[in-house]
Amino acid sequence: MLVSALAAASGVPVPTIKYYLREGLLPPGRATGATRAEYGEEHVRRLRLVRALAEVGGLPIARVKDVLACLDGATPLTTALGAAHDALAGSPAPEAPANGAAAAEALVADAGWRVEAGCTSLAQLGAALAALAGAGFPVDPVALRRYVRAADEVAREEVDAIPGGDTADAVEFVVLGTVLHEPVLLALRRLAQQHHSVHRFGAPPGTC
Amino acid sequence: MLVSALAAASGVPVPTIKYYLREGLLPPGRATGATRAEYGEEHVRRLRLVRALAEVGGLPIARVKDVLACLDGATPLTTALGAAHDALAGSPAPEAPANGAAAAEALVADAGWRVEAGCTSLAQLGAALAALAGAGFPVDPVALRRYVRAADEVAREEVDAIPGGDTADAVEFVVLGTVLHEPVLLALRRLAQQHHSVHRFGAPPGTC
Incomplete structure (x- = not known):
């Protein structure tokens, strides 16, 4: 298809497509003339992915590029996951003061999690x-253990759901789930807080 | 104490304290002269709270003000929670397209949650x-139900842990837990993903 058809198929306007091409976020089409190129289904798919990372995930273009670089290489899945986390966090990683770093390491050790020593998430x-x-306002240790348990359950099931094998599909699945599901999870926690708070303390006037 | 002692006690520099006073984020001290005022423990506590909301929660000053307004009024707890959620989300609330709004409402109904119809989190x-x-990249319904279950468990225990009664302390507890624990929860999910991913797919070279 030509760039106009690609715009129609992906919902991304032609000037934005040209910008993504210049920035290397979208691989070039197959040249069929001095100013014409043919695009395929892989371009439609890639455009949707760029849009999701930029618009839903709110990632700046430079970080979208980092995430895509992982999808394009023959990257082992665990490395791609780390890169997605780094892209979410921005770089360089925040500098944790010594007391925070020690608390984080103790929590992870207590959970029995095996994670990279210097990683961004830690x-x-x-x-x-x-x-x-x-x-x-230090976090209550009981609350922390509760969060660890919830995170462990969610992540275990998320990783279990990854399509088998170390393919590009699995990497895409992981990267998207990490980046794009965070707003969903946070909104659900807030709604559940509202529900349980209404249940315990009653509804504010004029609601429900 | 004088403003210099307040700065020492709270760790907030004098010019920042003066800025907060001008912006109404900190109540004025008791005037003891034309240019002198006495501050108390309540000012130290409030300064820590402003810092936590602005620096840890990353809220702009205007939204910190919205959150504090709730703490200061005789606000019912559930209303304060809603205001904290609104402050986190920014205003106006994002406009959900009809299909998204319907999906969100169906999910909440399915969870049995009682929430305000037009609220920001929804x-x-x-x-x-x-x-x-x-x-x-629609979210898999099985994954969604998993997120709902995790959110429900976390929130139920969070609300259970709120100190009894409808006091300012309880409101502060709720607002802080909502705003300030989100980065902790997200970091824990990423670490748990890393752990389970290493467990299932192996460690990337040079780590762990």
Whole structure:
């Protein structure tokens, strides 16, 4: 198909497609003339992915590029997952103060999780814990253990659901699930808080 | 204490304290002269809270103000929770396309949750689901039900842990837990994904 048909099939306007081509987010089409190229289904699929990462995931274009680089290489799945996490977090990773880093490592050890020592997510956890403690609102250890249990259950089932084998499909599945499901999870937690709060404390006037 | 002692006690520099006073984020001290005022423990506590919301929660000052307004009024707990959710989401709430709104409502009904019909979190959920479907990556219904279950368990225990009664303390507990624990939860999910992924697919070279 020509670029106009690609725009129609993907819902992405032609100028945006040209921008993605220039930025290397979309591989070039097959040249059929000096100013014409043919695009295929793989371009439609890639455009949807770029849009999802940029618009749903809210990632800046430079980080979308990092994520796509993983999908394009013959990347082992666990490496692709790490790259998706890094892209979400931005780089460089936040610097966790020593007390936060120690708290994060203790929590992960207590959970029995095997994670990369210097990884971004561990630094993020350490930074968040240290910031909360520093502000005078340390997270209650019982609440922390509850969060660990919930995260463990969700992630175990997410990883179980990955299509078998180390294919590009599996990598895409993991990267998207990580980046794009976070807003869904956060919205669900807030709705569940509302429900349980209404249940325990009653509804505010004029609602429900 | 004088403003200099307040700065020392809270870790917030004097110019920032003066900015918060001008913006109404901190109540004025008791005037003891034309340019002097006395501050108390309640000012130290409030400063820590403002810092946590702005620095840990990443909320812009205008939204910190919205959250504090709830803490200051004799606000019922469920209303304060809604205001915290609105502050997190920013306003106005995202506009969910009809298919997303319907999907969000169906999910909440299926979960048996009683939530406010037009609330921000429901609009956010609808917007996220619609964006994913529109990008060609609809969330698997089995995965969605899994997320609902995890959110329900976490939120139920969070609400159970709220100190009894409808006091300012309870409101503060809820608002902080909502705003400030999200980065902790997201980091834990990513770490758990890493662990289960290593468990199923093996570690990338050079790690663990």
